[in-house]
Amino acid sequence: MKRRTVAITLDFALRSAGGLMLALPIAAVVAGTGIGHFPEGDRLLFEPGGLFTVEVARRLLGSLAPLATTSLAMALALALALVVPHSALLVALAERDESPAPAFWGRAAGRVPALLALSGLGLAAQLVAWTVGTAVGSGASTVFAQSAAPWPEVGHVAGFALGGALALVVGVTRDLSRAAAVVHGFDGRGALECGLRTLLSSSRDALPAFVGPALLSALSVVVGALAVTALDVSRPGTWRLLAVLIVHQGVGYALAWCRALWLSSSIDLVAQPSIARR
Amino acid sequence: MTSGFRKLADAAAGVLFTGGALFLAGVVEAAPPAPADRTAARAELEHAPRVASYLLEARLDENTHRVAGKGVIEFSNASRAPLGELYFHLYMNAFKHEKSLFLRSPFGAGRSDARAEDWGFIDVKSLKARELEGVDLWPTRENGSPAEPNDETDVKVTLPRPLAPGERLTLDVEFSCKLPRIVLRTGYSGDFHFVGQWFPKLARLTPEGAFVHFPFHPQAEFYADYGSYDVTIDVPATMTVGATGERVETRTGGGRRRERYRAVAVHDFAWTAWPGFLEQHRTIDGVAVRMLYPEGHQRNASDALDALAFALPHASRQYGPYPYPTLTVVHPPAGADQAGGMEYPTLITTGGPWYAGIAGDRAIEAVTVHELLHQWFYGLVGNDEARFPFLDEGLTSYAEQRSRDVAYGAGSLYRGFGAELSATAVARAIAAERGEDAPLASAASQFPGFQTLAALVYSRSATLFETLARVHGRERLDRALGAYARKYRFAHPGPAELVAALDAELGPGTAQLLDLALNQRGRVNYVVRDVQTAPERIPGGHLDASGNTDEPVEGSTVPRRFHSRALVVRHGELELPVEILLIDSTGKVTKKHWNGAGPFHVVEHHGDAPLATVVVDPERRVLLDDDLLDNAATVSRSLPLRTLERGAYAGLLALAVLGP
Numbered sequence: 024m025k026r027r028t029v030a031i032t033l034d035f036a037l038r039s040a041g042g043l044m045l046a047l048p049i050a051a052v053v054a055g056t057g058i059g060h061f062p063e064g065d066r067l068l069f070e071p072g073g074l075f076t077v078e079v080a081r082r083l084l085g086s087l088a089p090l091a092t093t094s095l096a097m098a099l100a101l102a103l104a105l106v107v108p109h110s111a112l113l114v115a116l117a118e119r120d121e122s123p124a125p126a127f128w129g130r131a132a133g134r135v136p137a138l139l140a141l142s143g144l145g146l147a148a149q150l151v152a153w154t155v156g157t158a159v160g161s162g163a164s165t166v167f168a169q170s171a172a173p174w175p176e177v178g179h180v181a182g183f184a185l186g187g188a189l190a191l192v193v194g195v196t197r198d199l200s201r202a203a204a205v206v207h208g209f210d211g212r213g214a215l216e217c218g219l220r221t222l223l224s225s226s227r228d229a230l231p232a233f234v235g236p237a238l239l240s241a242l243s244v245v246v247g248a249l250a251v252t253a254l255d256v257s258r259p260g261t262w263r264l265l266a267v268l269i270v271h272q273g274v275g276y277a278l279a280w281c282r283a284l285w286l287s288s289s290i291d292l293v294a295q296p297s298i299a300r301r
Numbered sequence: 302m303t304s305g306f307r308k309l310a311d312a313a314a315g316v317l318f319t320g321g322a323l324f325l326a327g328v329v330e331a332a333p334p335a336p337a338d339r340t341a342a343r344a345e346l347e348h349a350p351r352v353a354s355y356l357l358e359a360r361l362d363e364n365t366h367r368v369a370g371k372g373v374i375e376f377s378n379a380s381r382a383p384l385g386e387l388y389f390h391l392y393m394n395a396f397k398h399e400k401s402l403f404l405r406s407p408f409g410a411g412r413s414d415a416r417a418e419d420w421g422f423i424d425v426k427s428l429k430a431r432e433l434e435g436v437d438l439w440p441t442r443e444n445g446s447p448a449e450p451n452d453e454t455d456v457k458v459t460l461p462r463p464l465a466p467g468e469r470l471t472l473d474v475e476f477s478c479k480l481p482r483i484v485l486r487t488g489y490s491g492d493f494h495f496v497g498q499w500f501p502k503l504a505r506l507t508p509e510g511a512f513v514h515f516p517f518h519p520q521a522e523f524y525a526d527y528g529s530y531d532v533t534i535d536v537p538a539t540m541t542v543g544a545t546g547e548r549v550e551t552r553t554g555g556g557r558r559r560e561r562y563r564a565v566a567v568h569d570f571a572w573t574a575w576p577g578f579l580e581q582h583r584t585i586d587g588v589a590v591r592m593l594y595p596e597g598h599q600r601n602a603s604d605a606l607d608a609l610a611f612a613l614p615h616a617s618r619q620y621g622p623y624p625y626p627t628l629t630v631v632h633p634p635a636g637a638d639q640a641g642g643m644e645y646p647t648l649i650t651t652g653g654p655w656y657a658g659i660a661g662d663r664a665i666e667a668v669t670v671h672e673l674l675h676q677w678f679y680g681l682v683g684n685d686e687a688r689f690p691f692l693d694e695g696l697t698s699y700a701e702q703r704s705r706d707v708a709y710g711a712g713s714l715y716r717g718f719g720a721e722l723s724a725t726a727v728a729r730a731i732a733a734e735r736g737e738d739a740p741l742a743s744a745a746s747q748f749p750g751f752q753t754l755a756a757l758v759y760s761r762s763a764t765l766f767e768t769l770a771r772v773h774g775r776e777r778l779d780r781a782l783g784a785y786a787r788k789y790r791f792a793h794p795g796p797a798e799l800v801a802a803l804d805a806e807l808g809p810g811t812a813q814l815l816d817l818a819l820n821q822r823g824r825v826n827y828v829v830r831d832v833q834t835a836p837e838r839i840p841g842g843h844l845d846a847s848g849n850t851d852e853p854v855e856g857s858t859v860p861r862r863f864h865s866r867a868l869v870v871r872h873g874e875l876e877l878p879v880e881i882l883l884i885d886s887t888g889k890v891t892k893k894h895w896n897g898a899g900p901f902h903v904v905e906h907h908g909d910a911p912l913a914t915v916v917v918d919p920e921r922r923v924l925l926d927d928d929l930l931d932n933a934a935t936v937s938r939s940l941p942l943r944t945l946e947r948g949a950y951a952g953l954l955a956l957a958v959l960g961p
Binding site for chain 1: 635654655656710711712718719720721722723725726727729730733734829882884914916921928929930931932933934935938939940941942943944945946947948949950951952953954955956957959960961
């Protein structure tokens with residue numbers, strides 16, 4: 024139990040550090056606009072009305088695209104690096120009894136290549152699923168528009184929903200496959216086959232196991248957003264910033280626990296004898 | 302013209318003449334002061350000038366998208382000079398072919414970049430003047446703008462004899478109008494029809510006897526004299542009709558519906574017909590508001606009506622009562638978006654997708670309030686939209702922003718996810734970005750493109766007025782604009798009249814400032830530079846008058862006293878007064894005033910602590926300031942920790958999606 028807690032905390036801490044790394048270039052660019060010369064500092068950027076938010080955006084208009092590209096590349100690199108603590112988390116969740124540390128880390132390291140392969144494949148598949156969904160939506164929207172339907176945009180909404188649902192199914196399969204890679208020691212391909220098998224044969228169990236933590240995650244993000252809105256960092260007081268930091272990190276930690284809850288369920292699902300036997 | 306219609310035309314022409322007789326030739330600069338209440342405002346309509354009045358009948362062929370029109374145009378020579386010719390605008394001919402001024406640009410049709418997908422045109426069959434022995438004037442027609450030989454939107458008709466000042470002319474007209482597939486504001490989309498600028502429209506006559514006529518430019522709008530409109534619209538019985546004015550008669554039979562609309566003291570008439578319209582009705586501030594919208598847009602309709610519930614009485618208080626009994630609001634269906642966002646007298650069009658507003662944006666409210674405010678700045682105050690578009694679009698944009706700021710506060714453009722964005726903030730940024738591209742008071746056709754026109758005429762004008770309000774006081778600006786709107790009700794003022802109204806209320810220097818801002822691309826940017834601090838000193842050296850003392854006096858510093866200074870620079874031509882905030886290292890604040898004269902101002906500070914921060918215009922009054930981010934300087938700037946925190950959280954969430 025202790026190792027699981029440590030593994031979840033480590034996973035969260037590294038994600039949080041990754042988030043900070045992604046934010047640093049943005050903060051540096053904002054600092055360069057001169058907002059720090061004002062006595063209010065970057066509190067101005069959060070003021071109702073957004074006078075300075077728009078002004079800073081205007082100043083940074085030319086650098087937004089390169090900044091976004093850099094951030095995306097950095098986020099992808101970080102996402103791949105986070106496979107290592109994720110592997111440790113999965114191994115910790117899969118252990119009935121805590122193994123000695125060297126064995127634990129050895130096992131975690133051994134699963135990294137398969138998890139990396141599954142991560143890359145999963146991300147690519149999710150992109151394809153999203154693209155297909157939105158393309159279908161776009162086509163439907165065109166058809167609706169030609170038929171003078173009152174809501175031609177419904178096609179787009181349906182497309183987004185379809186793309187999102189497909190991406191979600193891919194994500195669930197990816198997670199089950201990762202669990203299979205850790206539980207059964209499969210390579211990438213074997214893990215994927217096992218993950219698909221699990222999804223097809225145990226979808227009734229997999230769906231609620233996924234949806235419960237997912238809803239909890241969404242709820243924690245919404246509650247966090249409401250709390251942060253109430254705290255209102257545009258008003259004076261360093262304590263507000265500290266409180267918002269605590270709330271956001273608390274949400275991040277809650278997300279890590281929700282993810283662990285789902286991963287634990289996915290481990291149980293792929294560990295079923297009926298799945299493992301095939 | 303059929304004989305039945307002739308009888309109707311004769312009877313109605315009598316009514317129009319009665320109104321026309323009330324018009325005094327030559328008095329077009331300023332109408333009587335606006336009345337204080339709505340009842341008086343409605344009575345005022347009967348006494349408003351009527352230079353060009355129209356009694357028309359329009360029959361829509363929904364299959365060919367043609368409107369067969371005929372009727373009577375009643376014209377009064379309200380000028381001081383005899384007239385040898387008349388000028389008509391045939392705006393629909395802008396869509397006749399790709400050699401028209403409107404369509405010949407390869408970059409699309411101005412405001413929307415859209416191209417005409419089906420040709421539209423107007424064919425005048427006859428124009429007979431009763432007082433001139435019924436002679437058909439149309440064969441004498443010439444191109445009213447010889448510089449545009451291929452354009453057919455501006456037509457001159459020569460009279461067989463001059464029309465004396467005060468003399469009236471009754472013109473029997475017959476025409477056919479083919480609508481294009483909807484482009485910009487007019488045309489058809491499926492069985493939806495929006496019919497604007499569809500009849501031969503007399504150009505505006507100045508008191509000097511010159512017609513203000515021009516070919517239809519894609520960036521320009523319209524200009525006409527006030528008059529009465531009595532229009533009977535004949536459509537298939539399944540169609541719902543919306544139009545300028547008050548519906549006074551409805552008849553059905555033979556699968557057709559005939560609706561008659563009357564409007565007094567307006568300068569245009571537009572209408573729409575579509576079988577798919579749903580309706581909502583609400584009485585707002587004594588005005589019967591009728592909302593026409595497609596299925597699935599009930600929420601949009603309610604949002605628009607709610608916006609009007611605030612904006613209509615608010616505008617009436619600010620700029621004089623809305624005098625008309627009705628207001629029709631049209632939300633075009635999908636596929637006819639280009640009919641949206643347009644103003645006509647007592648009829649406005651909104652628009653937007655069904656999901657507008659769900660995520661917190663106020664797009665529906667924005668377009669609805671904007672078009673409503675045009676009822677004053679364009680409608681009641683009838684400026685030349687082609688020559689000085691800032692007079693209507695600029696004032697309307699400011700009035701719209703003001704109305705929305707009062708109604709929705711800081712979230713006037715968007716409120717959601719804990720953030721609030723104001724229309725004023727966005728307009729300011731756009732204004733600053735393109736402030737030097739062209740003079741603000743340019744003619745619509747003189748702007749290098751519609752993006753520049755929009756940035757300057759809409760956003761920069763609004764920001765200019767907002768700056769005046771913040772610098773001189775909101776009440777004073779409101780009084781000035783209110784006085785202008787009331788004084789020139791049912792009149793045709795130009796920039797000089799607006800500047801005079803502002804100068805009278807805001808004080809000396811305003812006219813000069815406006816000349817720079819409107820005509821000379823005047824800009825302003827306040828910058829704080831060089832915050833310096835040194836300990837205060839008791840002077841040393843050879844201090845006697847001759848300077849020949851053998852032993853110099855030793856200078857010394859005064860304990861805990863500091864002398865600081867900072868340089869505040871004004872770039873640009875616009876001199877606007879500003880406050881300057883001086884903050885020392887203990888947080889003590891001193892405020893100084895600079896009237897903005899001269900290129901720079903050195904601020905001195907003596908105190909117990911060194912100067913830490915200097916901020917110019919701390920209350921953000923000068924929204925015209927090109928760059929707000931150089932308005933402060935400090936000896937040690939703070940780190941953007943809130944940005945870092947928010948970015949780190951966003952990054953964490955991004956990794957939750959992208960990561961394992």
